[in-house]
Amino acid sequence: MSDKREIFSIKDIHVKVEGKEVVKGLSLEINRGEKHAIMGPNGSGKSSLAQALAGHPGYEITSGEAFLDGKNLFEMDATERSLAGLFLAFQYPYAIPGVTVANFLRTAIKARANGDESVLRNFRKDLMEKFELLQMDKVFATRYVNDGFSGGEKKRLEILQMAMLNPKVAILDETDSGLDIDALKIVSSGINTVASSDNAILLVTHYQRILNYVKPDKIHVMIDGKIVESGGPELAIQLEEQGYDRIKRSFDEKVGI
């Protein structure tokens, strides 16, 4: 059913957290080379969707399916999904005290090559390039992962990890939140550098702001666990002007609340 261009598809998935349904039948198809954005107000289930897709054990997928480049996502655990090419940039990345950024990334890259050390031949050079791309001081290589990082530094590190791991599909969960305008530009340029005709990016965001720098092909509005409207880039501008209320009202009317 999927043509060759399709790299990521979600079919009618439902997600429960602590017994409560937070994603209520959501479908999405993304082709190679495309950038999509899921926008929605707080509590719409955006982040739950992102966590569930990446395989967080606390998020139970009760029905539906998802395919990454032809592979059944829900037959894989978080590790296998990552190795299959999925990447999640966390909204709130975790600190790993005592583990340096460089060591962490070496371990992650080696994991992708079944422990083959030869993939690390250009590691140092690649890492330094990515530090430049994200305008991060190289001293971060020897700092402990997210330990004592500012919000903005954490977000940059997420995108740096994405750039190093070169995923097929990257889900970026609120990567723009907590960034000042300069940092937003740097992070966006990092995302644009990684984006290619072979991969796909799914931005999850509350605000339209980042979409000025990372231009999406499609925008989906998510409310109460569902996509209620999809459209082109113009939808984001409309949302920015009118807020979610317009869509929310029409959605509420539809479901009869």
Next chain:
Amino acid sequence: MGDVLDKNKIIEIGDDYASKYGFSDPEEYFHKGARGINHEVVEMISRMKKEPDWMRKFRHKALDIFLSKPMPGWGNTKLLNEIDFESIYYYIKPIEAQGRSWDEVPEYIKNTFDKLGIPEAEKKFLAGVSAQYESEVVYHSLKEDLEKQGIIFLDMDSGLREHPDIVKKYLGTVIPAMDNKFAALNSAVWSGGSFIYVPPDVDVKIPLQAYFRINAENMGQFERTLIIADKGSRVHYIEGCTAPVYSTDSLHSAVVELIALDNAYIRYTTIQNWSKNVYNLVTKRAMAHKGATVEWVDGNLGSKFTMKYPCVYLVGEGARGEILSVAFAGEGQHQDSGAKVIHAAPNTSSRVTSKSISKASGRSSYRGLVKVYPKAEKSKVSVECDALLLDEASRSDTYPTMEIDSDNVRIEHEARVSKVAEDQLFYLMSRGLTEDEARLLIINGFIEPFTKELPMEYAVELNRLIELEMEGSVG
């Protein structure tokens, strides 16, 4: 930066613990005494070693103290009372004379050292190797440049023979036999250990290393180490231990005395990995005189039951003590470790950092004492205890004691117990690490403040040992 990048990397190794650490040689000893402890055994040990009369008396007196002292009434008394002193060999001499060169060392002992990787380590940067096999040091080398600087690095028996005046002056001054039951036992039957003297203002640029190893079933190992750093000198001593797996219990009861004279610096690094039936009851204490610094870096893996509380007496103004320790308690193990610092002079400072990991019903305890005497004004104390529990069945206890008898003192104390968070694991797994790899990386990070203080090869070895301990622990 290479070091920083490599230090924590995950090493791919198989389930080779038994072949790597569980080997044992046929017991071909020149002399194996009878089991049990009494004055005849002590007399025999002293006679065989051709010791001076004062040492013979020192041993007998210590034995009286040992016999009269009751078992400690604190700690894990149940385990302590399981020790059967009458079933232990107190002295075994593997070959008649000490091997003077590597060529003279018997082949089976060489094999043991090969498995431990000692010759390779020496090739890299060893200054001198003093490897203790059973009770007698069989191989001991000392690089010429050290000798030229007047540095003495010998096994303790040779130290007593060749430098009786220094030994008599200092031995037992930091830890007298009266100190505790196990210090008394060691004083009575000690054999081997290291003796180091560094002359004034000499900086020993490369760490001095020794390997210790228990091989015979049911034999005690009672090494005695004495390090004296004369005024303004600097030395780093490293010992690492492995022991093969046996079914009945072995006793390891060492005494380590360090003396840092004015403005001297001593660091003493231990990584021990005793087999899981060994009782490891060790007394370690240092005297830091005016302006001197003593650092204990102490890693405890393995053993059935460890009681070890490295101690620094800060007896001179401006002296500094640091105790950095890691303990790993697995199934059936109890690591009761900690630190003691006595501030007895003004402007002294101490820092204690204790890290423990418990898994599969293992138990780790931190037991600490900080005492500040009235005259130790303007002193600084910092104590930090971090426990990591890997499952619900494991246990961690903290028994900190602070006796502060001076007003003008700055004290910091922190204690934390944590678990590996599911979210941390998920974060790492979402980058392609397996759950086991993720957990191991988090653990390696947890002990990083310790491993970063180790020479590279020891840091790698420690991470490797922990990886072995972790294998199969995750379902």
